[in-house]
Amino acid sequence: MGTLKITVIGAGVIGLSCAYELTDVGHEVTVVDAGAVGAGGSAGNAGWVTPFLSTPRAAPGAVRDAVRSFTSAEGPARMRPHAEPGFATWVFQFLRASSKARSEQATASLQAFSRRAIRHFDSLAERGVGFDQYTAGLAVVFKQPHNLDHYAQLLARIRSLGYDGEVSVHRGSDAADFDPAIRRDMAGVMHLESERHVRPETLTDGLAKAILAGGGQIVEHERVVRLASSGRGRWTVVTADGRAIPCDQVVVAAGYPSRALLRPLGVTVPLEAAKGTSMTARGEGTVPSHPLKLYENMVACSPFGKTVRLSGTFDLGRRDSTLDRKRLDMVVRQGLGYLQDWRPTDIDIEWAGHRPTSVDDLPVIGPAPGHEGLYLATGHGTLGITLGPLTGALAAQEIAHRQHQPCLDPFRLTRFANRTKRRV
Template identity: 30%
Template structure:
């Protein structure tokens, strides 16, 4: 430890980060700005958790709390339909039941609006946090684009429009346009004739998440950080005035540790006072070749599918919300269901040449709010629970938490993200 500039507070000299996903790498990278020595540990390889096969949208206009009233109506219908994009295991464990009960409690308009006030604070700073990483040398493309949300019937758009109205009412600036089916096809020629209406959400960005996390890891290393792959952390406690990170291959001592282990966070964080229920919301993805280049992010809300360009002539298709443990075997039927749902909506896709099937777990919290800040144990910090939006919120999470750890100040959004908040 050494004295920080402000108020004589001790800045940790050495911090271990558990988890080399978008969130953990961003925390490590931001700590390096304060001269902190970092080691990032991952039980697998860099960026191969949820940060791998996702859609890569960096979309502040869509970054909203997950629990909302229409989820209840949709969720009930979906659970009764075996082909639906929302799936529950046949036998739910007690943790899942507890999680779902709390999630349902948060599906009210009042709680959504309250949470949205917090998201508005975060969303205003998302691009700035990405720009800081890129200006300092994180060398991976981040493209500007509109997200095109397409529907086969006008009635299907009501939910998204209502949500966007909520975002605007919370005071967040958004720019939205309504398009006919023909206008949508002119903008995105891969859309089929089934599309009757689209909503264009301007001013968003997207990236290839695998390429971005690899570039971020390169920068952490270039700034003298260490990244160790294939090391499982089994527990964290205090030992001789420091933090001891217990690993399958021994231990590391540090002045502080950040637990940024995505959907596995409850395994390590529950020993440190984090009580907000969390569960894995697994999603699936695959890549399909297209005859024409996909123009930008394409979203089919009714099919719960989000597509993004992959190279010049393919799309990554992501979908499904499967409440399941992160390491459970993938369910092949999930990919088939996505394929069936998306197929009629695209023209010119080569469905027989689908590649890269993938499953990953969104780290969901029951109140739809991430968990970022100090835990109940001195020197143990939490960075997780970003649910649907951990790519979008990763760099900002790193920036806010690093500022807190290094200087002792608490930037405004951190109080709202308190990992020790009471769970209702």
């Protein structure tokens, strides 16, 4: 196959990973984004690379949690009604996907897929992509002993699906000995020793630099408003500034806005925006030596050298980009409740962004049926960092080499149409 002209829409970790891999095999790639490189959902998240936690939120208990979210201001996840009629349909389909059978199938698919994730971070580093990466594992911290015992059951389940990472448990005061930043009255810690974390801004920056060094182009602050097909796999990507980019292939990796961009083509992607928030700061006291999942409050604590990021919330239906001060203050307050003495003094970043989430909480990866030259890579939810480089590598194999990747089959767009047909 000759050199292709490829336009990737979206300069988050998914789009940049796709663009880098396609540039790396010699294609002419242009990345277009409505904002700056890495400034969307990739900017302020925890940065975890965690195959163990690659499980869908659409799971048994989601109905109960959804009901609670309407009345609780303190919960990590909230669901708020949206005026758009399609929101109710999305919620209904999400709750249907939370059945035990469907959740188990989705978990097995994600676990099989994510097992390859870490090696692709190694591949990026070996090829000279620069980013800050930490290999101390991931520690799940528990206030209540019964929650630690429950998590041990989850470990057994994930093990049965092929997870082979090293895991150790530290109970009582041993948890503070394991990481002195943890309060001494915590019930315990489960240390997932094989997991990693990165500072996500450095990953998107490193990928962008590698794309440019490889001859690719990046267009920032230009929103794509239309995709026009002239048939035979030829496309024109049109921006709000009037730029028209002709290409042989389009990769749509624009997160939640992918939904509206694809709708005029008759391509329906059931995505919703799940709003997250974080604070990144330097401070006083003991900085954690491990990234921490603060279990009862579902807050993520990620140390980047002397800097700490506290992140959380999964607010479905909140599509605005404004920072919700009450939600951010809640995340910080709850996160500090697990730490011995670290307190923020110099705030670097306060952030709010969206995780594009499908109705079954699985990514959408693969060709758009009936549209030659149109490829989707979106809907990764909270797993964008974990699955980004892997998604990019496999998408490039399918686009550049026409090599079907069976491990992507559970994530094809056609799965939604197939389920609709089965219900009829």
